[in-house]
Amino acid sequence: MLNAIALSGDYNYINQIETTIKSILYNNSNVKIYVINTDIPQEWFLGVNKFLKNTNNEIRDIKIDPSILQSFKTSHIHISNIAWARILIPKLISNDRILYLDSDIIVDDNIDELFLFDMDNYPIAAVQEIFQKSTGYFNSGVMVINNHQLRRNPNFVDELFKKGKLNNKNGDQTVLNSYFNRYYHLDSKYNFQIGFDSLYPSSIIKNENIQKLYEAQIRRVHNRKIIHYMCNSKPWYPTSYVRMRDKWWHYRMMDFSAAVYHTPKSHHIPTLFTMTNSQDFESLEKLVKLLPNYNFQIAAWTNMGWNLIRLQQYPNVKLYPGIIPPVLDDLINNANGYLDINFGPKDNELIKNFANTKRPIFAFNNTTSKRYNINYYVFSPNELNQMVNKIKLLIN
Structure with missing residues (x-):
């Protein structure tokens, strides 16, 4: 039966x-x-x-x-x-x-x-x-x-x-x-x-x-x-x-x-995470386009402005406005790398804790936080392709 x-x-x-x-x-x-x-x-x-x-x-x-x-x-x-x-x-x-x-x-x-x-x-x-x-x-x-x-x-x-x-x-x-x-x-x-x-x-x-x-x-x-x-x-x-x-x-x-x-589940997609207090980023949309097979997860304690909201048109971008602590913890634990490319105030304690896990952090020289470990990679804004290649090299 x-x-x-x-x-x-x-x-x-x-x-x-x-x-x-x-x-x-x-x-x-x-x-x-x-x-x-x-x-x-x-x-x-x-x-x-x-x-x-x-x-x-x-x-x-x-x-x-x-x-x-x-x-x-x-x-x-x-x-x-x-x-x-x-x-x-x-x-x-x-x-x-x-x-x-x-x-x-x-x-x-x-x-x-x-x-x-x-x-x-x-x-x-x-x-x-x-x-x-x-x-x-x-x-x-x-x-x-x-x-x-x-x-x-x-x-x-x-x-x-x-x-x-x-x-x-x-x-x-x-x-x-x-x-x-x-x-x-x-x-x-x-x-x-x-x-x-x-x-x-x-x-x-x-x-x-x-x-x-x-x-x-x-x-x-x-x-x-x-x-x-x-x-x-x-x-x-x-x-x-x-x-x-x-x-x-x-x-x-x-x-x-x-x-x-039972179609087989898709393979793991590498994930790049950012915690931001601002909607302004350096070359974020360009990175999203250059790395279509990477997920971009962006979180904020508050609501988000149109500069970020409009990026939801890209299937590899996921926004988390008004994030709560347990969801934030899951995102951080599952991220393969951190993008320190947002302008404005930084969550330095979060970035420091991420750096302590030895996972790579990528930044531009106009957005960088304190360099916490040897896995913190900094590029100039005109070195976008170099950043992309480094991400691909370090995160599969």
């Missing part, structure tokens, strides 16, 4: 639904994915299922009457009424065990084990909400649903809907937690909850204690299999604070054929 996975969403969320589905198919086989919706065109299902022909995978269209959900509201603008559709799963889908996933999720590994463990004595399995360890409050974005047990109560759906109309502070999650006071506790790797990065000082909300608690819980999660982009800082926004944004876009831009047939 195929493993049953349920999503819910409307056509406004089709890009996110596609991304979640592609991430599932890339890392798993033998799945039947049910998409609970009110308005996704039939042609979309027909088109996607063409990619799944001659495979052990299938996507099913589960239409529901939109009027059923009209009376449900939520206090959060990023939660749609269609989220309440998960409550209907016991009525809509016959499988005994179903994995429900929100569509702000990617599946980044094989998850067959979620369909194999013993949960006969539990109605659902879920992961605790990241800031609710003491209360046991679970996050409803990932749930393994024991349909076999839930169907023993023929009034289950009606009871939940009645609760939902009385209490909708946090969408269906509040109602589900009030109904299920007992559930199987899944490891946090099955619902790695990120999105609280908006708590950092570069954002609107500033709370150092919550930030420390958040980072401590993030560090405890290893082998992250399901990544959940929670809160109102989504990776598909033009700019967002959330980490692992690139991973979401990896699946978003993947063809369905690549997801199904």
Whole structure:
């Protein structure tokens, strides 16, 4: 039997639904994915299922009457009424065990084990909400649903809907937690909850204690299999604070054929990093054009001006305005070299720490910082080709 996975969403969320589905198919086989919706065109299902022909995978269209959900509201603008559709799963889908996933999720590994463990004595399995360890409050974005047990109560759906109309502070999650006071506790790797990065000082909300608690819980999660982009800082926004944004876009831009047939991942692309307090650079655009097979990652604590924003037209340029510390740490750790070619004040401590790793730093004589080690290479602005050749020599 195929493993049953349920999503819910409307056509406004089709890009996110596609991304979640592609991430599932890339890392798993033998799945039947049910998409609970009110308005996704039939042609979309027909088109996607063409990619799944001659495979052990299938996507099913589960239409529901939109009027059923009209009376449900939520206090959060990023939660749609269609989220309440998960409550209907016991009525809509016959499988005994179903994995429900929100569509702000990617599946980044094989998850067959979620369909194999013993949960006969539990109605659902879920992961605790990241800031609710003491209360046991679970996050409803990932749930393994024991349909076999839930169907023993023929009034289950009606009871939940009645609760939902009385209490909708946090969408269906509040109602589900009030109904299920007992559930199987899944490891946090099955619902790695990120999105609280908006708590950092570069954002609107500033709370150092919550930030420390958040980072401590993030560090405890290893082998992250399901990544959940929670809160109102989504990776598909033009700019967002959330980490692992690139991973979401990896699946978003993947063809369905690549997801199904496991097209090999591209080889490693060398990366050059810069931390800047200014939008003014020496010969940055020329370097971008001369090194099309190198990634240029540019970060700033603040928003960026048009001189940098317009460089996003080049596919090898990635900007990180309003960067937060954990994302900055990842960029620095993964960079192959540093470009010290920005004008204005420098983050000398950052450059010094980078130099101590013995990775090369490249600068022009009109942009240079203090030369920290023998791997600090300086060129005049008219020696651009020499800089390019040195970068190619030292960074493969």
